[in-house]
Amino acid sequence: MSDNEYTEQSYFTDVTDMAVEIREQHKACGSDFEESDVLHEYVDGSSWVIYYARARQVLEYSDNDCAIFEELGPQQWEDWGTAFCQAAFFAMHRDVSEALAELPEIETCDDCDASYNEDEDHDCPEAEGDED
Numbered sequence: 001m002s003d004n005e006y007t008e009q010s011y012f013t014d015v016t017d018m019a020v021e022i023r024e025q026h027k028a029c030g031s032d033f034e035e036s037d038v039l040h041e042y043v044d045g046s047s048w049v050i051y052y053a054r055a056r057q058v059l060e061y062s063d064n065d066c067a068i069f070e071e072l073g074p075q076q077w078e079d080w081g082t083a084f085c086q087a088a089f090f091a092m093h094r095d096v097s098e099a100l101a102e103l104p105e106i107e108t109c110d111d112c113d114a115s116y117n118e119d120e121d122h123d124c125p126e127a128e129g130d131e132d
């Protein structure tokens with residue numbers, strides 16, 4: 001991604017892509033996977049919360065720009081860079097959480113332990129054994 005892509009569209013594309021990537025990882029890893037465990041790392045590593053200029057844009061684009069105050073209460077900062085980056089982290093964290101909530105849930109089959117999207121048909125290999 002180039003430096004001039006600080007647009008609202010590119011932000012929300014990245015939010016959605018991050019949610020999809022986390023959900024795909026969940027699907028690959030199965031029922032023991034906790035999305036919330038990796039969500040923190042994903043957002044923490046995003047250029048949107050690392051770079052001051054981008055973090056400022058996140059707070060302009062996100063409806064969750066005040067999430068940090070709801071999570072942590074009043075804040076005290078000594079410089080704008082820290083303020084914007086920390087506030088952007090909480091905003092993006094909540095934006096990606098909301099994007100995840102829009103995606104199909106992952107189901108895990110009790111018979112064969114396979115994971116699949118809730119809106120997919122699961123053609124279970126174990127089910128054939130039930131036919132006499």
Ligand SMILES: [Zn+2]
Pocket residue numbers: 109110111112113114122123124125126
């Ligand atoms: Zn199955």
